[in-house]
Amino acid sequence: MTRKLVECVPNFSEGRRIEVIDALTEVVQKSPGVYLLDRHSDADHNRSVLTFAGPPQATADAAFEAIALAAREIDLDRHTGEHPRIGATDVVPFIPLGDSTMEECIELARRLGRRVGEQLGIPVYLYEAAATRPDRMNLENIRRGQYEALKESISSDPDRAPDFGPARVGPAGATVIGARPFLIAFNVYLATGDVSAAKAIAKVIRFSSGGLPFVKALGLLVEGRAQVSMNLTDFTQTSVPRVVEMIRQEAANRGTSIHHSELVGLIPQAALVDSARWYLQLDQFASDQVLETRLYEALASEGGGAVSFLDELADGTATPGGGSAAAHAGAMAAALVSMVGRLTAGKKKYAQVEGRVQEIIQQSEGLRRELSEAVTEDARAFSGVMQARRMPHDTPAQEAARAGAIERATHQAAAVPLEVARRATTLLELAAELSEIGNINAVTDAASGAAMARAALQAASMNVKVNASGISDQAAVRSWLRQLGEFATLASAAEARLIGVLRERAGIEL
DSSP states (O other): OOOOEEEEOEEEOSOOOOHHHHHHHHHEEEEEEEOOEEEEEETTTTTTEEEESSSHHHHHHHHHHHHHHHHHHHGGGGGOOOOOSSBBBBEEEEEEEETTTTTHHHHHHHHHHHHHHHHOOOOEEEEEETTTGGSSSSHHHHHHTHHHHHHTTTTGGGOOOBBBBOOOOOEEEEEEEEEEEEEEEEEEEESSSSSHHHHHHHHHHHHTTTTOOTEEEEEEEEETEEEEEEEOOOTTTTTTHOOOOOHHHHHHHHEEEOEEEEEEEOOOOOHHHHHHHHTTTTTTTOGGSHHHHHHHHHHHTTOSSSSHHHHHTTSSSSSHHHHHHHHHHHHHHHHHHHHHHHHHHHOGGGGGGGHHHHHHHHHHHHHHHHHHHHHHHHHHHHHHHHHHTTOOOSSSHHHHHHHHHHHHHHHHHHHHHHHHHHHHHHHHHHHHHHHHHOOOGHHHHHHHHHHHHHHHHHHHHHHHHHTTTTOOHHHHHHHHHHHHHHHHHHHOHHHOOOOHHHHHHHHOOO
16 A cells, blocks of 8 residues: 555444434545445444545545534434443544554544534544543543533533533534544453343453453443443454453353354454464464465555456456446546547647647546546445345334335435446547547547447446336436436437548548
8 A cells, every 4th residue: 555545433323223324324435535444333332333444634524524414413312322422423533544644643633623623513522642631542531421421511620621612512412533543343242131241341351440451341231132342452462362262261250151243343354363373373374374465465566556447347246347347438438538639639730629629638537537436436336235235124114224225225326327327428429529620540549439438328327227127216217217318319419420520531431
């Protein structure tokens, strides 16, 4: 990785209303340059965690928009759940990736904190590496007493004064923002419903009570089962298997055992390597013995740096698929249009069309960027549909929530290829125009760009139609089909122009 990237993992105090969680997710997915990596919700905790990454400022902007939405949609005066919280957006950590440093994440957290405090009127506390006071480095110190206690004391207790924003809380509560190393959120469920066992074990293993370094733990009751809920703040110092084995022993001491464990969000590969080394007793094991690690290192050494889009397309997985391929074809069409434009611009023979050619280049480059982004947008949209289909549907309420989520996700899955179709149509028209006024030696390149644009239009249209067949909003379906019909008419007209130009300027009959 050779560029500035940061990860952001905001925790929202909502794990039950799927429409709010979907809206928060959509805010992130629509943020330019930002990639949603994971979404996790828990109804008992009444909490959702989003994991996304991207360039520093783009990631902070996405976090701000999500905080603003959460403040409008989540009322802590009505909120209940197992997990401690003080805000609708409870905590927002930034984690350095790539060439980013912790210092840069600290500055990013402080800028976001000021913006949230000033523009949204939400009290903000800085924590971990971004903390301005030693007693605020630990999140549990800031969150002690939760929202209810903070509401009573923030205006009267100087120790509760926020770093940014007003010294008062509304229904959105306060938000904790900071910078930290990678954290593993990990839960262990016990084979008992006795929450006192989980609370006792949490006290033994957490560092603040004299337990393991870099371990924070709570004992909770989730879905009728005792749970030890943990944050492992530095797995290189205290490994996952060490924590699990200590819980196993403490559970046995109390006449119970581990039922299962749960990962919340993402985990670094190195942590899994540590677990393999521990449990398999691979004393001489090295991380480069992992097949994928060796493969990606080899690809990087050849200058590829990552598996190509075509390799991913051929991989036999659901994504990327036809919609992404349509966007990729559209991006190639845009590149060919830009190429013909640049072969024309600056030439004396075409001086009279210089201004228009420059406009076409600027337009095609914008379309190339948008279509390149649509390659991943389409894959994310389809993944959203699959995620919605995996929702539980055992009760009428769950079935209704699932159906609504599928409907919303399918709308998004249709929206991306619809935009690809629109952009492909525009490129077809630009290619036809360039074939008429551009460099005569590049007429067939313009025609090739038009052919790629036509392929993108056809593939994208199929993806719109297949998604249209799966939704109940017939007004939306009629609108999509009407637009596709308009695109097809414009495309046919542009192609007719191209056929004439190829005959007259290049002597080619199609």
